[in-house]
Amino acid sequence: MAQLIHSTQHQILYLHNNHTLGRDTCTNITALNAPAASRNHAIIAWDGAHWKIKDISKNGTFVNRLPIKTGCFHTLHLQDHIQFGDLSADTWEVADLAPPITCLAPLVNGLPVIELFDIEIINTGNTELMIYLDERGQWQCDDGQSPMPLADGDRVGANGQFWAFLDTRAATATQTFEAARSADDVIFHFSASSNEEHVSLKIDMNNTTVDLGERNHHYLLLLLAKQRLEDTRKGLPDHDQGWVNKDVLCHMMGMIEQHINIQIHRFRKQVAAVMPQSPLQQIIERRPGELRIAHRQLTIKGGFQQLQGAQTSVNA
Incomplete structure (x- = not known):
């Protein structure tokens, strides 16, 4: 995420997607101590592609010791130096220009x-x-x-x-949605015992198979995967596939909602440990009262409603 660093105090300022700066502590995200700074001095904002700064002050905002035009957005670059109010004010260096993240x-x-x-x-x-x-x-x-x-x-x-x-x-809503939907090369392979007390999971991604072994939290994903496969067989459109009522899921797993959240957290941490750059962080999608597995390419071997260990798979 984007960062400014104070040149002498080495304070790190993490930028909100619409970050306001000024002397007024009630109306700004970051309070400026510079005597020449205005109550509401400047805005740094993400426009979907770049971070830009706009001066809205009386005394000006300076980038690399040059004043920027008041009321107009100015694109920021790495290692730019920013001063608010005058050239004797504290300097902030642009240290990172990554897109905003929640x-x-x-x-x-x-x-x-x-x-x-x-x-x-x-x-x-x-x-x-x-x-x-x-x-x-x-x-x-x-x-x-x-x-x-x-x-x-x-x-x-x-x-x-x-x-x-x-x-x-x-x-970042559009970017996040597209990232989740573009991971169609990811395939989940579930293997379950006949009573589903033991569930193993392997994931194929980028021509590599990652064996995540047997974990208790894989059972939650198995239940959601089964629902998505069933809805796919029924011919439901993608946006209607795989949704499971939250209360039904709690009953099936014998857990309260908080514990189901913990299961999701554990899976995400497990994936992050072995595949830190994977698109699997957002494994679960939500809508009011319902959950579903976000991915569509799934295979299940064993478990309930399977005949003699037959394998079921769907590539939607």
Whole structure:
């Protein structure tokens, strides 16, 4: 994600997709201490392809010691130096121009940036926080007592470990959707015992087979894969395939919704460990009250509703 670094204090500024800067702490994401800075001084925004800065101040914004035109967006480049108000003001260097991501940006030095896809569990000492996207598309933070909805810029954490929630879905929604839909070269191969108490999974991707072995959380994916295969056989259109009611899924697995979220989290972590650059982070798609497996090429060997270990597969 895009970053500015303070030239002397080495403070890292993680950019929101529409990042405001100025002296007024109530109306800006980043407060400027420069005496010549205006109450609302500048905006740095992602336009879908580039990061750009716009001056809205009285005293000007300088990039590489040259003033930019007030009221107009100016494209930023790596290692650009930015000053707000005058040339004696603190300098910020453009250190990263990656597209915005929905994430937890650290507010404490030494903590990592945590990208958010579907579910993330954070351990902060004796407090465990679950950050997850509910079926309405709302990010929630659950501390084990009650979930709280998250808004862009909210502070998340405990015990001296704190992050800012950055919700950049408006800037990346199309990109994320296309990434999930373009992974048609990914094939899931499930192998289940006759009672489905043991489920193994292999994934073919980029001409490579990755054996993820047997894990408890593979059973959740198996149930969702079976529903998608069944709906494909019925000839349902893609957008209607594979959806399973959340309450039905909880009953089938004998789990509450929070534990199902933990299963999804464990699978995502497992994939990230062995295939960090894979498109499988968003393995689960959601709509109100329902879940489904995001991928369409699936094979199942063994398990219930299979005859003598026969294999079922669909390449939709």
